Amino acid sequence: MHFGEKIKVLRESKELLQRQLAATLEIDTPMFSKIERGERRAKREQVIQLAELLKTDSKELLSIWLADQIFELIANEDSALDALELAEKRIKQI
Template identity: 35%
Template sequence: MTLGQKIKELRESSGMFQRELASKLEIGDGFLSKVESNQKTLKREHLLTVSKIFNYPFSELNALWIGTKLYEIVKDEQEGFNALKVAEEQLSYEKTENARN
């Protein structure tokens, strides 16, 4: 599930048109269309608005937002999967380091 897919899903399942949602977010509908197909990214502040409109947890939108960004970086990389593992490892190392103090 990408952020674009999720937004489209939320919008459609609430019977809203792109134009409506776009206007709530104060962006053009062309731009929203691209957001839903992950050709463009929403500003992070917009995520909060989306969260409120559809009453959907911000943290999940946030995870999708960052995750989709990470995916854009690794998707054409041979070492993409390993790179994700490296990042994960560094992250959990940092976590245990901080826990130690």
């Protein structure tokens, strides 16, 4: 599940409207709609705000958000899996 799908599921489970969350994030409703559809990226600060508003784990939401960004960056690369393995090793070292 990508970030936008997760936000939509959480928002609908709380019976909130897009415009309510958009207003709190200080963006317009069409922008929020694009975030839910995966057409725009939310900013890191917005992800944290959304976690608070939707009463969900910010670490999980940030992980999904970051995974989407990584996927977009390497999806069409032939050596994507190799690159991910190398990155994983480096992350484990720090």
